[in-house]
Amino acid sequence: MFRFLPPQASTVAPKIDWIHNLITDLSVFFTVAICGAMLYFAIRYRKRNGVDHETPRIHGSSLLEVVWTVVPTLVCIFIAYYGVAIYHEMREVPADALTVNVTGKQWNWDFQYENGKKTHNEFVVPVGKTTKLVLTSSDVLHSFFIPNMRVKRDAVPGQYSYLAFTPVQSGEYQVYCTEYCGDSHSAMLAKLKVLPEAEYDRWYNDRSEEIRRAGMTPAQRGEKLYVESGCQGCHSLDGSPRVGPSWLKIYMRKGKLTDGAEYVADDNYLKESILYPNNKKPEGFANMNMPSFMGQLSDDDITDLISFMKTLKEAPAKPKADDAAKAKMSPVDHGKVLSAEKGCTGCHSIDGSKLVGPTWKGIYGKSGKLADGKEYVANDEYITHSIREPLSQVVEGYPPAMPAIYGPDSLSDADVKDIIEYMKTLK
Numbered sequence: 001m002f003r004f005l006p007p008q009a010s011t012v013a014p015k016i017d018w019i020h021n022l023i024t025d026l027s028v029f030f031t032v033a034i035c036g037a038m039l040y041f042a043i044r045y046r047k048r049n050g051v052d053h054e055t056p057r058i059h060g061s062s063l064l065e066v067v068w069t070v071v072p073t074l075v076c077i078f079i080a081y082y083g084v085a086i087y088h089e090m091r092e093v094p095a096d097a098l099t100v101n102v103t104g105k106q107w108n109w110d111f112q113y114e115n116g117k118k119t120h121n122e123f124v125v126p127v128g129k130t131t132k133l134v135l136t137s138s139d140v141l142h143s144f145f146i147p148n149m150r151v152k153r154d155a156v157p158g159q160y161s162y163l164a165f166t167p168v169q170s171g172e173y174q175v176y177c178t179e180y181c182g183d184s185h186s187a188m189l190a191k192l193k194v195l196p197e198a199e200y201d202r203w204y205n206d207r208s209e210e211i212r213r214a215g216m217t218p219a220q221r222g223e224k225l226y227v228e229s230g231c232q233g234c235h236s237l238d239g240s241p242r243v244g245p246s247w248l249k250i251y252m253r254k255g256k257l258t259d260g261a262e263y264v265a266d267d268n269y270l271k272e273s274i275l276y277p278n279n280k281k282p283e284g285f286a287n288m289n290m291p292s293f294m295g296q297l298s299d300d301d302i303t304d305l306i307s308f309m310k311t312l313k314e315a316p317a318k319p320k321a322d323d324a325a326k327a328k329m330s331p332v333d334h335g336k337v338l339s340a341e342k343g344c345t346g347c348h349s350i351d352g353s354k355l356v357g358p359t360w361k362g363i364y365g366k367s368g369k370l371a372d373g374k375e376y377v378a379n380d381e382y383i384t385h386s387i388r389e390p391l392s393q394v395v396e397g398y399p400p401a402m403p404a405i406y407g408p409d410s411l412s413d414a415d416v417k418d419i420i421e422y423m424k425t426l427k
């Protein structure tokens, strides 16, 4: 009954399933037995035809009490004994086990082998041999879970933990992070590949990837790091705003910081921003809270990333079909597409709920007070101004959190009009 566990792929899996199924079956049995008896008695001894009837007075039964105390106690001892025994078996790792170091970081898994081979969000082990994973984290708590192997362990910053398993079947298995660790927790996935020993040896001794990597230009390595280190989650390459500034034309960009000082995004500024992200935040990103990459990116890595930034002088070509389709849209539809593309709906709901910013439901024509006490009416002029210079008129009760990045480069006047047309439909 109730067998929903994924296929077993390690030596310990059948044992874990056995005790897991035993506990499930016992729980189901007692739930049904107790609730069933309760229902039966409730119906059997209900008040009939409006007449109460006296029940006989029954005194306790010592035999019954001894039975229902001793039997569950024995069952609990049995479960505890086997639980501990199986756990011990899982924690005892043979000395010749293959060791792989695993580092969790928001939101990726990195693997490193004894010969220096490194992999990213994917790792390979041989079938039939015990693998020991030494886990740690470079930022927050993560948890490493391979359902098919029936192993799970927390990856804790500043500390090592381990888990071990012996795969009995080659194949590809899913790895999950099972500790909520921030925005992209649910995307923190990795693949485990179990190969026959000979194939594994070939993979392990294959250095072509490193040779290829060594042959890459710094900018190419930087592009790879942009994806692997998670930069792309917050920094776009096409000029569109995300949580952080876009990297399009970022190198030598000039602007103002949140404290009003001027900055030039030269090599030193960029490096400092990677290591101490919150020291010099550009205007409009006062509420950005970027994690430091100190200890995660080497000096060489940072140089590679900056080399990549230098190449970002033009937005990647958009597919033409996309533009053509947009040209055919009604202003309202186009406004709706834009509000999703530019990230407006990340902070402004359309159903009346309060997110970071005011909801767009019923926004057109709405009036109220600004943080500085002035009155406002959300007409075309006011909304356009709020998009272009969001911090100059923050609505009362909201944080000044909207980035000032929707200039004419990002949204044309026609785009803004279409967004307003879309707002008008949100009643």
Ligand code: CUA
Pocket: 104, 107, 141, 142, 143, 177, 178, 179, 180, 181, 182, 185, 186, 188
């Ligand atoms: Cu890492 Cu959830």
